[in-house]
Each structure stands twice: as structure tokens, then as C-alpha cells.
Amino acid sequence: xKKQKLVxxxxxxxxxxxxxxxxxxxxxxxxxxxxxxxxxxxYNRIQLSKVLQGDTEIADxxxxxxxxxxxxxILLYPGETVTSIDTxxxxxxxxxxxxxxxxxxxxxxxxxxxxxxxxxxxKEGVTAFRNIEDCERMIEASLSYKKAIVIGGGLLGxxxxxxxxNLGMEVDVVHNSNTLMDRQLDNTAGKMLQKExxxxxxxxxxxxxxxxxxxxxRVEGLRFEDGEVVKTDLVVMAVGIRxxxxxxxxSGIPVNRGILVNDHLETEVPNVFAVxxxxxxxxxxYGLVAPLYQQGKEMAKRICGETGNGYQGxxxxxxxxxxxxxxxxxxxxxxxxxxxxxTLFDDWRGVYKKVLVNDGKITGAVxxxxxxxxxxxxxxxNKRAPIEEYMxxxxxxxxxxxxxxxxxxxxMICGCxxxxxxxxVEAINAQGLTTVDQVKGCTNASRSCGGCKPLVSDLLAHxxxxxxxxxxxxxxxxxxxxxKEEVMEEIKAKGLTYTKEVxxxxxxxxxxGCSKCRPALNYYLGMLNPAEYxxxxxxxxxxxxxxxxxQKNGTYSVVPRMYGGVTNADDLRKIADVADKYKVPLIxxxxxxxxxxFGVKKEDLPNVWSDLDMPSGSAYAKGLRTVKTCxxxxxxxxxxxxxxxxxxxxxxxFEGLNTPHKVKMSVSACPRNCAEGSIKDVGITGLDGEFExxxxxxxxxxxxxxxxxxxxxxxxxxxETTAGFLQYYRETADYLDRTSAWVEKMGLDHxxxxxxxxxxxxxxxxxMDEALSVVQDxxxxxxxxxxxxxxxxxxxxxxxxxx
Amino acid sequence: xxxxxxxxxxxxxxxxxxxxGRTVYVGEGKLELAIFKLSNGKIRVIENRCPxxxxxxxxxxxxxxxxxxxxxxxxxxxxxxxxxxxDIGCVKTFQxxxxxxxxxxxxxxx
Ligand code: SRM
Ligand SMILES: Cc1cc2nc3c(=O)[nH]c(=O)nc-3n(C[C@H](O)[C@H](O)[C@H](O)COP(=O)(O)OP(=O)(O)OC[C@H]3O[C@@H](n4cnc5c(N)ncnc54)[C@H](O)[C@@H]3O)c2cc1C
Ligand code: SF4
Ligand code: FES
Numbered sequence: 076x077k078k079q080k081l082v083x084x085x086x087x088x089x090x091x092x093x094x095x096x097x098x099x100x101x102x103x104x105x106x107x108x109x110x111x112x113x114x115x116x117x118y119n120r121i122q123l124s125k126v127l128q129g130d131t132e133i134a135d136x137x138x139x140x141x142x143x144x145x146x147x148x149i150l151l152y153p154g155e156t157v158t159s160i161d162t163x164x165x166x167x168x169x170x171x172x173x174x175x176x177x178x179x180x181x182x183x184x185x186x187x188x189x190x191x192x193x194x195x196x197x198k199e200g201v202t203a204f205r206n207i208e209d210c211e212r213m214i215e216a217s218l219s220y221k222k223a224i225v226i227g228g229g230l231l232g233x234x235x236x237x238x239x240x241n242l243g244m245e246v247d248v249v250h251n252s253n254t255l256m257d258r259q260l261d262n263t264a265g266k267m268l269q270k271e272x273x274x275x276x277x278x279x280x281x282x283x284x285x286x287x288x289x290x291x292x293r294v295e296g297l298r299f300e301d302g303e304v305v306k307t308d309l310v311v312m313a314v315g316i317r318x319x320x321x322x323x324x325x326s327g328i329p330v331n332r333g334i335l336v337n338d339h340l341e342t343e344v345p346n347v348f349a350v351x352x353x354x355x356x357x358x359x360x361y362g363l364v365a366p367l368y369q370q371g372k373e374m375a376k377r378i379c380g381e382t383g384n385g386y387q388g389x390x391x392x393x394x395x396x397x398x399x400x401x402x403x404x405x406x407x408x409x410x411x412x413x414x415x416x417x418t419l420f421d422d423w424r425g426v427y428k429k430v431l432v433n434d435g436k437i438t439g440a441v442x443x444x445x446x447x448x449x450x451x452x453x454x455x456x457n458k459r460a461p462i463e464e465y466m467x468x469x470x471x472x473x474x475x476x477x478x479x480x481x482x483x484x485x486x487m488i489c490g491c492x493x494x495x496x497x498x499x500v501e502a503i504n505a506q507g508l509t510t511v512d513q514v515k516g517c518t519n520a521s522r523s524c525g526g527c528k529p530l531v532s533d534l535l536a537h538x539x540x541x542x543x544x545x546x547x548x549x550x551x552x553x554x555x556x557x558x559k560e561e562v563m564e565e566i567k568a569k570g571l572t573y574t575k576e577v578x579x580x581x582x583x584x585x586x587x588g589c590s591k592c593r594p595a596l597n598y599y600l601g602m603l604n605p606a607e608y609x610x611x612x613x614x615x616x617x618x619x620x621x622x623x624x625x626q627k628n629g630t631y632s633v634v635p636r637m638y639g640g641v642t643n644a645d646d647l648r649k650i651a652d653v654a655d656k657y658k659v660p661l662i663x664x665x666x667x668x669x670x671x672x673f674g675v676k677k678e679d680l681p682n683v684w685s686d687l688d689m690p691s692g693s694a695y696a697k698g699l700r701t702v703k704t705c706x707x708x709x710x711x712x713x714x715x716x717x718x719x720x721x722x723x724x725x726x727x728x729f730e731g732l733n734t735p736h737k738v739k740m741s742v743s744a745c746p747r748n749c750a751e752g753s754i755k756d757v758g759i760t761g762l763d764g765e766f767e768x769x770x771x772x773x774x775x776x777x778x779x780x781x782x783x784x785x786x787x788x789x790x791x792x793x794x795e796t797t798a799g800f801l802q803y804y805r806e807t808a809d810y811l812d813r814t815s816a817w818v819e820k821m822g823l824d825h826x827x828x829x830x831x832x833x834x835x836x837x838x839x840x841x842x843m844d845e846a847l848s849v850v851q852d853x854x855x856x857x858x859x860x861x862x863x864x865x866x867x868x869x870x871x872x873x874x875x876x877x878x
Numbered sequence: 879x880x881x882x883x884x885x886x887x888x889x890x891x892x893x894x895x896x897x898x899g900r901t902v903y904v905g906e907g908k909l910e911l912a913i914f915k916l917s918n919g920k921i922r923v924i925e926n927r928c929p930x931x932x933x934x935x936x937x938x939x940x941x942x943x944x945x946x947x948x949x950x951x952x953x954x955x956x957x958x959x960x961x962x963x964x965d966i967g968c969v970k971t972f973q974x975x976x977x978x979x980x981x982x983x984x985x986x987x988x
Contacts (some may be wrong), residue, residue: 139988235921295885575917585941585942586939586941586942587897587917587941587942588941589941589944589946589953590939590946590951590953593939594939612898613895613896613897613898613939613940615939615940616937616939616948617937617939617948618935621937625934625937625948625949627931627949629932629933629934677901731933865893865897866895866898866900867895869900870899870900870901870902870903871888871889871900871906871913872902872903873886873887873888873901873902873903873904874904
């Protein structure tokens, strides 16, 4: 039979899922052509929030890869917009003047963000939050600007605001009503949410009507109707969306608030369907993926000529994707006169639950602080279950496993993708699945908003038992199921002495590990047994192996030590001479108060070091990098302490030490903090009569302000406290966790209490001394070892024709 | 027709460090190879440029038959030259011959 021509307009979540459903029912019957205005394959729009919040990257949110289109014989025209439809001759035309005819046409053009028609809304720096481009625009703005305003205190606005906070911006959220997410939450939950988000650093301007965006060519501020003006460099409008139905309307397809469709998603024009946010079904236009996916399923049946009950509308549920805040709501939220409710309000733990009941049936729910029951409640609402069904099960709910066990197989786990408990259990059993990712791959569960991950994980634990337990600990890498703690225990218990032995004895799945576990094992082994361990060059990343930083063109940079950022004429002269002799293309002052020679050839490295005759600055090491200092008491009119002197002492003491990740320090001699102690792993501030020791700061990818660890009186105490802190970090941190991440994981109070124990403190210092006693300068070590020089720094040159 | 191969001496096997790469320039900057001695003693020779952004593979970390590019950690099979998923691509591989401790690379004649 001749294939039918199926054309999809809109390469987004609803349209592509509908095509997937069609192919599932009939993989041979259609030649599929897809047009999408965006230049990407179908991606998970929902996860844009997580991209903005830095939890994932644009590259990782693709739902259907280019290969998927190819493998399924789908002709995709990315970056191409359909401009008109001729419903009589059944053809469409695109902005690239392509004309294509169809037997069946699906409109899935989604929505367009609604932009408030304020004067000045066309200025640079005003954006919506809808697609990859918007996301990139915000990330870019965050690099050069500080202040952002989000208009709209709904789901989208709050997620955008959290993202902008993570990007280091100050954020005001403007909302016209007096509670946040007022379309989804009741007053109590809305207020709790506000309090929580304020704690996270969001600022709210409620009951405010925006009037004008002010500024020259770029936005500089937002003026409200009450006259107040708030400064800003970026305005994100998240006030709502409108069905994108222009194309349909212009082509004579009947529309209202969306493109009008029946239960089978057929428009009023033959052979033309509409699905997703652009469609209006029984006066409802949906803006969440779960209903859109259900629509796709029903539409596919009709397109493939199968019978079905058709689409019957959906109960909406939402979940806010902001880390640290659990909010869920479904169905009815606002109580009417005859509505009864079951409420639990635990202010202390920050938990709020409200289940609304009409005529004895569950009709709505709001959860704050603990949303585990969300999916279950949604199921009950969908069934219009009697309230007893919820109450009867409450006792069992404390034991999570019982809750899972008692769920019927038909109960929905993943609302977005319509995956039931039965379907997941079957996949786990039939295919021996043990991880959430595998379940996602096989069943689609948790492939969209990810809100059901905890449930899927519970279900795995329940169904797969031990096999799953094994997978839950964070293993070092994919070669093993052992966690860092377990590996360290085994190394100690079995007296393991080199990486390959660890991998063999502990049954690694690959003989020689990978680029993740090898350096980690090399570090753990060396840390546990500093005196005897033989460092493995071949398990080090290139920079640490060669004691220089590789550059993009394969040359290297050389940074000699300059203790405390203090130098002298002799050293500067040596550096200058070396730069001349080896024709160093660039000399740069680093952000770490020292000098960097760039573009050195690998084979020249040993000679450069030998001519410099200075210790290595370890600018490549997972170890102590720099100790920045300020001017200090000897010269500065505010200085209270000899910051340079103390900085040099710290650098001399800890240079060459191996740590889980790099360690940077600084010493300032007054609270003006010119050496930037608040973003250092260890930052010392000298005051009149005492020193403050700050720890866990980070000025890199994830900016983190340091915490005050201790106040001490003498330099000696600074050195000892720093040693205790660093040794505890060395012994307990995961490889590649900076102190910032480690302090967050351990908790500052815990670290303080460990160091407060006199005995432990002395032992930590003792073990630190032991580690320091075997430290060698990387450059000197290489220069003194002929084999090392040959193995690591020599290249071979052979003539082409030799036999 | 059979391709003519040019046999080029590149190293003495005992002089090659185990599980580390070495850069070999053949001719006047025409060809740059990375030569590896694996832990099982086998020799692998591949072109010294990563298909991603030209990282020097000789400085990569070696694990069994694979080398991890030092620039952005792509994983490359040294026997068939294939880049491992999720990344895609391949590097040229070269056959070798070992005679009396001497390693020769077989290069296509041109
Ligand atoms: C040379 C220098 C830039 C400069 O010219 O100023 C530099 C250069 C590099 N930095 Fe940096 N960082 C330099 C100061 C910084 C600073 C500022 C500071 O230390 O005061 C920071 C932020 C502060 C911090 O670390 O908390 C910084 C945060 C990073 C990060 C992100 C670390 C993080 O925890 O997020 C990386 C990536 C990493 O280490 O994994 C990085 C990695 C790198 C590497 C080594 C990238 C690499 O792996 O190849 C760069 C080598 C470039 C090259 O071609 O040689 N560099 N880097 C600075 C050397 C200071 C020194 O004297 O040793
Ligand atoms: C930041 C963010 C967070 C979200 N979070 C959630 C959430 O947690 N849970 C949830 O359920 N939903 C969430 N949503 C909503 C969800 O993403 C949408 O409901 C869903 O993407 C709609 O799918 P769609 O296919 O109808 O539209 P879209 O995904 O927008 O796809 C429509 C596509 O059609 C293209 N197009 C339009 N006109 C044409 C034309 N004439 N020719 C060619 N192509 C055209 C568009 O460029 C677009 O790519 C979120 C949305 C955003 C923006
Ligand atoms: S910020 Fe650091 S890592 Fe990034 S390009 Fe500059 S030197 Fe390289
Ligand atoms: S250059 Fe090899 S991974 Fe990027």
C-alpha cells in the first residue's frame, strides 16, 4: 500500500511525541516530514529551568537525537517555519519557499510567551523564558550584569528567578497579586513558599503593577504604576503564554483561544489535526506536558484508523522545579462553600498538606515541604476517589515500601508520560533494570519534569531489591559499584598498595579503570599511606603528570612560585632571561599574584625549569596553588598584621601537598580583605589582637562565600588550625570536591566539632606533618630523574623514508 | 591492488614507558603519531590528534585498549581508532611490526 504523507508543523514536545505514538501503532504506513522553527532536534523544554539553574546543560536536554529522525526515516527541516497552509489542495509552504503536500497534517505550534505591552518593552535586555535562545540570552546577561527583575510570580517566573540567582545575579520578582503561584497554591502554601524563597535570596515586590521599562537602548529600570522605579539590567517576562495559532487562523482553520479540536484532536478542517499548547479542547488550553501527551496518544489512534474513546480532558498537577523547595498542587485549589478539607500544618518542619473534598470525593490537593504523596493524590483526584481511600492508607504511608506495595498496578507513577506502576514493574522484571536511568530509557517514566524520580527509585528498591541497593551509593565511577568510603576501607583492611591491585581485588569491571577512577585511586592510596606509596605518573592527568598546564595548541605554561605574591629583582631577571632564551610568546601576571610564561614547548620544559631555578608554583596541581596576600601592617595605614609574612609561612608549609582538589589561600591584614579571603579555600583576616580563619570559599564556577571557622590569637595557631582543617578535608572529601562542596556536604558545625576535640586536632596535625614530610618539588624531581625526563618530555623525530 | 607500505623504525621497545604515550614526528613535520606501549606489552600507534579539537593524544591517560584525550576526556579505542559513545568520530590507526626489540610502523607509501 502506498504510504500516506504525514506532515508535522512544530518540532516540539507535543508534536514529536504524537509522531512517536503514530510510529508505535503503525511504523510502515507514513512518510513523515517535520518542520520546526528552532534549529534543534526536539528538546525537553521543561528542563530549561534546570539548565538555567546550572544543574544540566543544553547538550543534555535533547529528547530525540538527529539519529532518531534518521533511523525512523523522518525528514526534518530544522530552522524552517511554515508560513501558509492550503487546506483545499492540502499543501503547505515554508519561509524557504518549500512546498510540501500532505495527506494528514498535524499542527503543534505550541505557544508564544505573552509580553506585557509596556512602553520600552522592545529594549535590549528584555526577554521571555521559553526556548534555548532565551536561556542563552539570560546566561550571557549574567556574565556582564548584576541585577535582574522577573515579572511574574508563577511557576515559570520563580524557576527563572532561581536560575538567575544561581548565575550570580540579584533578583527581584514582581507579582501583581499578594501570593506567589496564586493559580496553583492557596494562601498558606503561597506564603510558606515566599518565606522559603526569601531565605534562598529572592526578593519579592508583591501587588505591583508594572508601568514602563526605562533606559536608553538597554533596560536600566522598571517603573511601577505607583511611580516607584527599581533599577535593573535585565527584565524577564514570565506572565503567561498564548496559543500560537496565527498560522491556523490565517489559513482559515477555526480558532478561539486555541485551535479548536474535538476528542480526536481533529480541527474543523478535514485531515488537519492540532495537538499541544496550540489546541483548545472543550474550552481548555493546556500548558503542561501530561495532558499534551495524552492528547497525542488519542490523536495517533485516529490518524492510524484505530478506535479509541478519545481525549476526555485532564486534571492538572504542577510541581515547582526549584532545588530545596518542594511544592505540589493538583486539581481544585480554592475552597468553595461546600468544600471540606483535610489539613496538616507543621510549621516547625515546614510541612503543609491540604486535601480538598467535595461530596466526600477528593478533588484537589496542595502539598508543601513534603511532596512524596503528590502522584498518589493526583491518581485519587483523577478517580474522584472517596476521602476514606486516602485516610485509610495514611498509616501505611510512613513506611514508604508499604505505600508502594499497596499501590494498584494501574496507579500512575509518571504523570507527564502516563506511565503506570504496572508498566514500570513489568519493565524492571522483564529487562532486569537496576537504575532510574534505565527505567527512564525503557518506559519514559521521569523523562520530562523528573518529579517522579523519587517514586521510581522507591519502586526500583521495592521490585529489584538488592540489585538496586547496590546502585544507589555513589560509586567512584562506572567501573565499580564501590563508593569512596568503601574503597578506602578495603584499601586499609586489605593493605592494597597500587591502583591496579585495588581494581583487581575489588573486581572492577574494566581491567585498568578509566580517567575518573584512576586519578582518584592514586590520590586515596597516597593519602592513606604517604610514606610508602609510589605515585603513579600514568594515573595523573596530563597537567599533573608533566607539572605544567597544557594549552589548546599543545604547548605548556610555566608558573614558578612567588611566595605570598612577593618577588624580587633577581627572580624577575631570571624570568626575563628565560623568556628571552626560549622565545616565550606571552608573559602574563596571573590572578594568583604571580607570573605565567605561556607557550613553552614540551621538550623545553626541563631546561626552562633548570634555568629558572625556582620551585614550581604547582599551578597545575590538585594541591596548594597560591597564597595571596595584601600589603599588611608594614606599609598599609590600616594593616594590623604582617599579612605577607604569614602568607609566605603558609605557602612554605603547605606547598607540594596533594589534596582532593586544588586549594587556594589568602591573608589580609584587616577586614577590608584586599586578598579576597571570602572566596578562598582558606582565607585569613588579621584583626587587632586576633586572626579570623574563613574556609570553604570559592570564586570559581559555583561561587561560594567562605564561613568563619575559628578565631585565634597567634600565627602558630593559624598554621595549626589550617593544617587540621586541610587534613580532615584530605581524609574525607571525594576526589575532585573543592573545600566549598565538601564543607556543604559535611556541614560547618560538624567540621568545627571535629577540630574542637583536642586529641583529634593533634592527630590530624600529626598526619599532616607526615604527609608534608615526603613532599618533593615536582620540577626538581623530574630534573633529577633521567628516565622520567626521557619518558615524559622527549619526542621522537624520525625521517619519513627510513627502513 | 595491494597498497605499498613503508616500514619506518620508531622506537626500541624496552625504551618505551608502559601505559604512557610518546609523540613521534615522521619526516619534516608531515605526520605526527602517538605511540603507546600497553600494559600487556602490545604496541599501538594512532594519529596524534583528537578528532574533537585536536588534543594531543600522546598525553592522554591509557586504560587497556583505550586512551582518554587530555583535553576534554574523549575516550578513544587505540586498536580500531573509534571514539567511544556518547561522542563520535575516529582517528587513523597504524599497523606496527616488532623485530628484535625494534618497533616499526607501517605507513602507506605516497
Ligand atoms: C593562569 C590563571 C588565569 C590567569 O592568567 O590569571 C588560570 C588558568 C587556568 N585555570 Fe583558573 N587560573 C587562574 C586563577 C583562577 C582563579 C582566581 C584565583 O585563584 O584567585 C579562579 C577562581 C577562584 C577559585 O578557584 O575558587 C580560577 C578558577 C578555575 C577553575 C574553577 C574552579 C572551581 O572550583 O570551580 C578551573 C577548573 C578546575 O580547576 O577544575 C580553573 C582551571 C584553570 C586552567 C588550569 C584550565 C586547565 O585545566 O587547563 C587554566 C590554565 C590556562 C593555561 O592555558 O595555562 N580555574 N582560576 C590563574 C592562575 C593563578 C595562579 O597563579 O596559579
Ligand atoms: C521553562 C519552562 C519550564 C516548564 N516546566 C514545566 C513542567 O515542570 N511541567 C510541565 O508539564 N510543563 C512545563 N513546561 C511547559 C511545557 O514545556 C510545554 O507545555 C510543552 O513544551 C508544550 O509542547 P508543545 O509541543 O505544545 O509546544 P512547544 O514545545 O513550544 O513546541 C512548539 C514548536 O513549534 C515550533 N513552531 C511554531 N510555529 C511553527 C511554524 N509555523 N513552523 C514550524 N515550527 C513552528 C516552535 O518553534 C516550537 O519549537 C515548562 C515550560 C517552560 C518554558
Ligand atoms: S577562565 Fe580560566 S579556564 Fe577559563 S579560559 Fe580563562 S584561563 Fe582558561
Ligand atoms: S580535543 Fe580531545 S576531547 Fe576535546
